[in-house]
Amino acid sequence: MLRVWRAYLAEDPGALGGGVNPDFVFPYRPESIPILEWAVASDSHWSWAYLLGLNLWARDRVPEAAELFIGLDQMPDYGPFYVSRALMASHFESGDLIDQINFESDFRRAVDMAPDLRTVHVSLIQYLHGEGRWEDALSVSADARRRFPEDFDLDLLHALALNRTQRFEASIELLDEAEVLPSENSSISHQIFAEAHVLAGLHVLDRGNPTAALDHFNMAVTWPEHLGLGRPYNPEERIEQYLRGLALRLSGNESGALTAFEAVIAATPRDVLEGEIAANRMDLLAVAALDALGRSDQIRIVANGEEGVLAQIITRVRSASASGSDVRQALRNASQSALNLFSDLTGQLIYRALNLAR
Numbered sequence: 001m002l003r004v005w006r007a008y009l010a011e012d013p014g015a016l017g018g019g020v021n022p023d024f025v026f027p028y029r030p031e032s033i034p035i036l037e038w039a040v041a042s043d044s045h046w047s048w049a050y051l052l053g054l055n056l057w058a059r060d061r062v063p064e065a066a067e068l069f070i071g072l073d074q075m076p077d078y079g080p081f082y083v084s085r086a087l088m089a090s091h092f093e094s095g096d097l098i099d100q101i102n103f104e105s106d107f108r109r110a111v112d113m114a115p116d117l118r119t120v121h122v123s124l125i126q127y128l129h130g131e132g133r134w135e136d137a138l139s140v141s142a143d144a145r146r147r148f149p150e151d152f153d154l155d156l157l158h159a160l161a162l163n164r165t166q167r168f169e170a171s172i173e174l175l176d177e178a179e180v181l182p183s184e185n186s187s188i189s190h191q192i193f194a195e196a197h198v199l200a201g202l203h204v205l206d207r208g209n210p211t212a213a214l215d216h217f218n219m220a221v222t223w224p225e226h227l228g229l230g231r232p233y234n235p236e237e238r239i240e241q242y243l244r245g246l247a248l249r250l251s252g253n254e255s256g257a258l259t260a261f262e263a264v265i266a267a268t269p270r271d272v273l274e275g276e277i278a279a280n281r282m283d284l285l286a287v288a289a290l291d292a293l294g295r296s297d298q299i300r301i302v303a304n305g306e307e308g309v310l311a312q313i314i315t316r317v318r319s320a321s322a323s324g325s326d327v328r329q330a331l332r333n334a335s336q337s338a339l340n341l342f343s344d345l346t347g348q349l350i351y352r353a354l355n356l357a358r
Contacts, residue, residue, distance in 0.1 A: 001027055004048070008035045019045030022078060027051040028058045040068075046075045054084070062091050070100050079114025082106040083123045103127060111140075118148050122185075125157045134164040152178050152228075153185040159192050164345060168199035180228035189227040194220040194240065198349055201243060205356070210250035217244045238264045238285045239349050245292060246356055257292075264289035275300040281310060281341055281350055287317055287331060288354055296320075296327040309338035 007015035016039055027036060036052035049068045056065040069085040076082070086106040107124040114120050121144035128137035141158040148154055155178045162171035175196065180189045201216030220240045223231040245260035268286040271277040279301040287299055299321040303311035313334040320330035335342070335354050342351035 001025060001029075001032060001051075004035055004039050004051075005032075007042075008038055013042035016043035016045065016048065019043070019047035020051075022047055022050060022080070025051060027055045029055075030059065033059070046072050046081075047078075050076060050078070050081055050084075053088075057084075057088055062088060066092070074109075077113065079110040079112075079117060079120050082110040082113070083120055086110075086127070087123070115147065118144070118151055118154070121147070122153060122157065125154075125161075129157070129161065134161045137161045138165065152180045153183055156180065156185050156189055156192060159196065160188070163192060163195045163199060166199065168196045168203070171196040172200060175227065179226050182228060186228045190223060190229050193224070193227055195345060195349070198240060198243065201247070202349075202352055205243075205247060205250075210247040214244065214247035214251060217247055234267075236267075236282070238267050238282055239346075239353055241267070242285045242289055242353050243356075245289070246353075249292075261289040261292045265293075272301055275302045278302060278304040279310070279314060281347065284313065284331065284335070284350065284354060287314075288328070291327045291331070297324075299327065309341045313338055313341075 003020060004016065007013065033052070033055055036048060036055060039048035040052055049072055053065040053068040056062075056068070066085075066088055069081075069088060072081070072085075083106070085101060086103045089101040089103065104127065107120070107127050110120040111124055121140065125137050125141050125144065128134075128140060138158065138161045141154055141161060145151070145154045145158060155174055159171040159174050159178075162168065162174070171192070175189075175193050178189075180186050197216040197220035201213040201220070204216070205213035217240055221237050221244075223229060241260050241263040245257045245264070248254075248260055249257035265273070265286050268283055269277070272279050272283050273286060283301055287301060290296055290298055299318060301314055301318075303314045313331070316330050316334040317327060319325075320327045332355050335351055339351070342348055
């Protein structure tokens with residue numbers, strides 16, 4: 001930035017020739033905007049438009065920055081530019097600007113240009129995750145992990161995709177070996193770990209081995225130190241506790257099962273249980289736990305409004321409870337007709353838990 005300021009003050013466009021390497025350049029001072037605008041008008045090198053675009057983006061002048069970035073087309077030979085352009089385009093829902101950007105092409109071009117820069121690999125992987133393209137993400141993260149074998153962020157992103165593709169055993173093996181330090185991705189380490197063990201537990205439970213399933217469900221509520229997170233005061237563990245209850249009951253440990261089901265109810269807000277505030281889909285596990293404890297007559301939860309799939313499920317469950325019908329069957333039937341509510345992985349785990357025999 002010192003160079004462009006000197007050129008501006010000296011009124012010497014020739015000093016701008018060849019542009020600048022953007023590494024470690026921070027063009028974010030508001031007073032630099034007119035200076036960079038002068039540089040863009042005075043010299044054709046792409047770096048000046050890139051730096052100006054970053055500054056405008058930081059000032060929330062995103063359309064102006066996007067026009068600059070789009071105008072550069074494929075001119076920059078600098079990988080982070082293409083990540084920046086794709087990330088900037090994510091601010092737009094639709095329209096001419098976003099239609100001119102190929103997100104995947106930009107992310108992949110960044111990797112091709114800067115293969116030794118780990119952050120461009122992370123951006124491409126996260127893009128593929130957001131698109132639900134888990135197999136493609138696994139391919140990219142596998143290559144990135146070969147380049148950066150000690151990078152725990154890449155390990156976590158790889159494990160996340162392994163879970164989404166039901167490769168939970170490989171995910172558990174990877175996480176057992178990972179050493180996670182605080183980072184932008186480390187906050188999801190325990191969630192990935194717990195999901196892997198819940199998936200593994202459901203797998204062996206489906207095959208008639210509640211003892212092995214219980215080992216996985218018990219592991220899911222632990223907080224291994226090497227994953228870089230300490231146990232919070234009140235973590236969300238209702239899926240794990242409900243499944244522990246089922247596995248304990250099937251293993252013949254009824255007292256342990258009752259304790260686990262009670263833990264599900266205790267973790268559900270009292271106002272939800274009393275029907276004073278609306279429930280969410282996780283609260284359906286409290287309904288199942290009350291029924292498992294033989295207390296289906298105590299079901300009082302409600303949902304916002306009279307429409308929507310969650311409201312329909314709760315209406316059918318409450319009707320079964322009031323009439324003395326089979327609440328478990330009502331919950332199962334209602335959830336099976338509302339699959340969109342359970343489309344993500346957490347939803348799938350809730351759905352499978354609600355539909356297990358107990």
